[in-house]
Amino acid sequence: MAAGKHFAALMSDRRVHINDVAMRDGLQIEAVFVPTEQKIAMVNALSQTGLSKIEVTSFTSPKAIPALRDAEQVMMEIARVPGVRYVALAPNMRGAQRALECRVDEINLVMSASETHNLANTGMTLAQSRKVLTDIIREARGRAAVNISISTAFGCPMEGHVAPETVYALGDWFASQGADGITLCDTTGMANPMQVAELADGLDQRWPGVELTLHFHNTRGMGLANVIAGLIAGIDRYDASLGGVGGCPYAPGATGNICTEDLVHMLDTMGVATGVDVDRLLVCAARLPAMLVHDIPGAVVRAGKSDSRYPPPANIEAIRARALARETV
Amino acid sequence: MAAGKHFAALMSDRRVHINDVAMRDGLQIEAVFVPTEQKIAMVNALSQTGLSKIEVTSFTSPKAIPALRDAEQVMMEIARVPGVRYVALAPNMRGAQRALECRVDEINLVMSASETHNLANTGMTLAQSRKVLTDIIREARGRAAVNISISTAFGCPMEGHVAPETVYALGDWFASQGADGITLCDTTGMANPMQVAELADGLDQRWPGVELTLHFHNTRGMGLANVIAGLIAGIDRYDASLGGVGGCPYAPGATGNICTEDLVHMLDTMGVATGVDVDRLLVCAARLPAMLVHDIPGAVVRAGKSDSRYPPPANIEAIRARALARETV
Numbered sequence: 001m002a003a004g005k006h007f008a009a010l011m012s013d014r015r016v017h018i019n020d021v022a023m024r025d026g027l028q029i030e031a032v033f034v035p036t037e038q039k040i041a042m043v044n045a046l047s048q049t050g051l052s053k054i055e056v057t058s059f060t061s062p063k064a065i066p067a068l069r070d071a072e073q074v075m076m077e078i079a080r081v082p083g084v085r086y087v088a089l090a091p092n093m094r095g096a097q098r099a100l101e102c103r104v105d106e107i108n109l110v111m112s113a114s115e116t117h118n119l120a121n122t123g124m125t126l127a128q129s130r131k132v133l134t135d136i137i138r139e140a141r142g143r144a145a146v147n148i149s150i151s152t153a154f155g156c157p158m159e160g161h162v163a164p165e166t167v168y169a170l171g172d173w174f175a176s177q178g179a180d181g182i183t184l185c186d187t188t189g190m191a192n193p194m195q196v197a198e199l200a201d202g203l204d205q206r207w208p209g210v211e212l213t214l215h216f217h218n219t220r221g222m223g224l225a226n227v228i229a230g231l232i233a234g235i236d237r238y239d240a241s242l243g244g245v246g247g248c249p250y251a252p253g254a255t256g257n258i259c260t261e262d263l264v265h266m267l268d269t270m271g272v273a274t275g276v277d278v279d280r281l282l283v284c285a286a287r288l289p290a291m292l293v294h295d296i297p298g299a300v301v302r303a304g305k306s307d308s309r310y311p312p313p314a315n316i317e318a319i320r321a322r323a324l325a326r327e328t329v
Numbered sequence: 330m331a332a333g334k335h336f337a338a339l340m341s342d343r344r345v346h347i348n349d350v351a352m353r354d355g356l357q358i359e360a361v362f363v364p365t366e367q368k369i370a371m372v373n374a375l376s377q378t379g380l381s382k383i384e385v386t387s388f389t390s391p392k393a394i395p396a397l398r399d400a401e402q403v404m405m406e407i408a409r410v411p412g413v414r415y416v417a418l419a420p421n422m423r424g425a426q427r428a429l430e431c432r433v434d435e436i437n438l439v440m441s442a443s444e445t446h447n448l449a450n451t452g453m454t455l456a457q458s459r460k461v462l463t464d465i466i467r468e469a470r471g472r473a474a475v476n477i478s479i480s481t482a483f484g485c486p487m488e489g490h491v492a493p494e495t496v497y498a499l500g501d502w503f504a505s506q507g508a509d510g511i512t513l514c515d516t517t518g519m520a521n522p523m524q525v526a527e528l529a530d531g532l533d534q535r536w537p538g539v540e541l542t543l544h545f546h547n548t549r550g551m552g553l554a555n556v557i558a559g560l561i562a563g564i565d566r567y568d569a570s571l572g573g574v575g576g577c578p579y580a581p582g583a584t585g586n587i588c589t590e591d592l593v594h595m596l597d598t599m600g601v602a603t604g605v606d607v608d609r610l611l612v613c614a615a616r617l618p619a620m621l622v623h624d625i626p627g628a629v630v631r632a633g634k635s636d637s638r639y640p641p642p643a644n645i646e647a648i649r650a651r652a653l654a655r656e657t658v
Contacts (some may be wrong), residue, residue, distance in 0.1 A: 001643050005498070194600060220594060221553055232332050259550065
């Protein structure tokens, strides 16, 4: 079978699950405080789109990230829709306990694969993060699922190359400790499709029963190309953010996450099922610029879907008549 | 072999050829007239980057596209570098004759796969375009190579779906008439990776000896994902434009071509050879905003290459000391 047909076969009968991280990854870097009721309304709107997960907020210190100081209120007041998993990030045990008190469905914990980034991002050494995250997995058992996001899994903006073995060893540890999910994060948009295909290949067999997610940024324009490589490698879960907002406050030069509605649009056009209604997503995305008071990187919200039709020029029949008249000369 | 490894094997030992179309596709929609000496300087700079082809200008009516009214002067005064093919677009026989008088290496001819778009873009019916382009292939024989660009090959913004059979039949005709190259153009960014893999699969066998090129726009963010699909299908030639500038004046909502330096950067990081020096390209791209008096869509020129290194926070050792001090409590 030719390679193109082989690719098409590989993409058929797939079901992709999408976790929207805009309300956490997007809002945490905003200078303005988005009013709590607007956050709740946006999560409620996103709940109606068919997303598998929504990362609602982060139970971080209100002093560190004032933009998310209303984490409790948002998590308690959203209208939870059955079938949607409501996730919150927790940077430490205190945050995890706050999240558990709010009955989150899933806690997302973060540590980097590189020590310099981990120190800058979490204030902990790798050994300390590993211990804290392991303790939180135990604490949450029976109360909420736990996902481990491994930052800088595809490279560190400060240390450079990150060895795949480092990423695998971290994943092995957390899989053995009962993590429900592991996300490999390209925190600063360094990943390329070759690297993604190679790093992600066979992970479903390495960590059986663990939900595997890939998290890309579109920093160098490769975001959706990396998703194609991830799909080839067999990964069916992706983080993305509405409008493509987000970034990493500790990663210079980083731009937004891959854009949720652009991702769903691409998968829709490919015939890959996501369960997400792209039109409803586009309505949500169109509300973001007013909420954030700045433009958003998403492409489809500006260009329209690829099945958009435009009228021909008003004088098309005159053009045709002129063309045919030349014929008879 | 697992699919990720299979993909990696498919990408190894590839040599991709890139045709930069910024000076034609990018400039033709600009309101301002870029001074002739600036155009020549830019082509000369691009000639030093390792690009396989440069589409230098269009021999169109100066009234229709005043931005390119200096086509003759630009084509005659650039410093041609051996190994680089200098291409010009010609919309009709008159334009082709002007291009031949300027001793272009290759004439690029355009017709759409859909009649409405072809009428709007060229003022001719499909049958008329087919005849004119065939006549030009004969006229150019022995004097310049001829490439046929088939617009709307992946869908028409006015008519919608374009049947693959229509595209194949057009290509069959021009291959039989001695075209040296055929480019399938996603004129308005409607293509998706599944469609690309399926449409392009096996074309090298269908049109043996004909150089096959794919031309994508990043309108819905899928540009580089479509290149990955094209590579999977075996296509090694791509149009792209410096800075991602360009568009189609007759395609509402269209945004720029895929960005040359972002494409080369992706292929570099994947280990796919292009012969292009991305650093020199980035220097050229950085000059575009001043030349065009507007911002450009390219990502890498803003974010830096993915191997860029950033210093850790200035207080990283204090962070580490604080972290380790907690340990001993």
